[in-house]
Amino acid sequence: MSYGGGIITLLMGPISFFKKIRNQHRRNFYLRFSTKKSLNEASVFERSLLLQYHALEKNLYQKVPISKARTETLTKQLSYGIEKGFITSNSGVYRIGQDYLKMLSLNKTEHKGEFSVGIHVFEKTDFLSKNGNALLISRHSVRETSDAEIAPAILFSAFSAAAKAPSACDRQPCRIIYSLSNSGNQKIKNYVPDRPTIQKMKYALLVVCDRGLFSDAEDLQDYVNGGIFVYSLSLSLLSAGLVNCIFQCPLPTNASSAMRKDLGIREQENAIAFIGFGYPSDSIVVFNSPRLPIEDISRKID
Numbered sequence: 088m089s090y091g092g093g094i095i096t097l098l099m100g101p102i103s104f105f106k107k108i109r110n111q112h113r114r115n116f117y118l119r120f121s122t123k124k125s126l127n128e129a130s131v132f133e134r135s136l137l138l139q140y141h142a143l144e145k146n147l148y149q150k151v152p153i154s155k156a157r158t159e160t161l162t163k164q165l166s167y168g169i170e171k172g173f174i175t176s177n178s179g180v181y182r183i184g185q186d187y188l189k190m191l192s193l194n195k196t197e198h199k200g201e202f203s204v205g206i207h208v209f210e211k212t213d214f215l216s217k218n219g220n221a222l223l224i225s226r227h228s229v230r231e232t233s234d235a236e237i238a239p240a241i242l243f244s245a246f247s248a249a250a251k252a253p254s255a256c257d258r259q260p261c262r263i264i265y266s267l268s269n270s271g272n273q274k275i276k277n278y279v280p281d282r283p284t285i286q287k288m289k290y291a292l293l294v295v296c297d298r299g300l301f302s303d304a305e306d307l308q309d310y311v312n313g314g315i316f317v318y319s320l321s322l323s324l325l326s327a328g329l330v331n332c333i334f335q336c337p338l339p340t341n342a343s344s345a346m347r348k349d350l351g352i353r354e355q356e357n358a359i360a361f362i363g364f365g366y367p368s369d370s371i372v373v374f375n376s377p378r379l380p381i382e383d384i385s386r387k388i389d
């Protein structure tokens with residue numbers, strides 16, 4: 088064996104030891120969610136309901152007839168969820184199910200928006216460009232805001248636009264933890280690793296994603312879906328005139344029991360990222376971050 092080869096072999100031991108510890112740490116973090124089935128029962132129930140809605144959505148789209156048995160199962164499943172206390176008649180997932188049942192009982196599938204569910208038929212012109220690129224291109228992370236207060240209605244309209252984000256099988260797994268009070272916002276800001284920066288922003292929120300809505304085989308889907316939601320929210324805030332910046336929530340912060348307790352993060356939820364936001368001050372300073380050229384960010388295959 089060469090001298091260099093010997094050193095590499097010597098180093099391999101400690102490296103694989105540290106990798107093992109790191110992987111164990113990561114695995115423990117994820118297992119906390121997947122093995123505690125009792126804690127996840129409500130999420131697992133909600134998951135099966137949402138997957139059923141998605142199957143209905145797809146079948147209707149592909150014009151597959153919906154069997155009577157399927158609607159009966161859905162009726163039974165909704166009552167079971169209420170009986171077990173997983174959902175109430177006020178829960179969003181319950182109301183979507185009722186809308187499906189109502190629409191199917193009227194033997195309707197395609198319509199022009201009379202139901203919240205089913206196949207909506209649009210005109211071609213409805214899908215023509217709304218110039219979303221202008222919003223994407225003019226976007227910057229803004230790290231300082233004015234002290235102006237945001238009316239709840241403005242914030243909620245941004246939240247509901249953000250909820251249009253696509254999600255795997257339409258499971259809509261993300262939740263926004265926010266506050267309208269100074270003390271509540273400070274509580275959130277205290278957990279942002281880049282605290283000096285977020286301190287200059289009036290508001291802060293945290294996006295969390297419910298891991299219980301994904302099976303064990305769908306590991307990390309919470310991060311994929313969460314990231315898409317975070318960006319959707321960042322853009323919808325901007326569209327409402329609220330400048331913002333996304334902030335990291337790395338693994339040690341995510342696993343912090345103090346943060347989870349203080350911000351009411353549920354056992355099966357994974358914290359994805361913080362967003363600092365608010366109305367812009369009179370003069371806005373941003374880092375200008377040039378993007379890589381197209382040939383660097385894309386690769387064509389034949």
Ligand SMILES: Cc1cc2nc3c(=O)[nH]c(=O)nc-3n(C[C@H](O)[C@H](O)[C@H](O)COP(=O)(O)O)c2cc1C
Nearest residue numbers: 226227228230281284332333334335360373374376
């Ligand atoms: C997941 C994520 C985490 C980020 N974390 C931070 C952060 O902790 N502090 C910060 O100042 N900016 C943070 N940013 C903002 C990035 O620095 C910023 O998007 C990048 O520099 C590009 O600049 P631009 O958004 O103005 O185009 C984060 C962005 C993302 C997407």
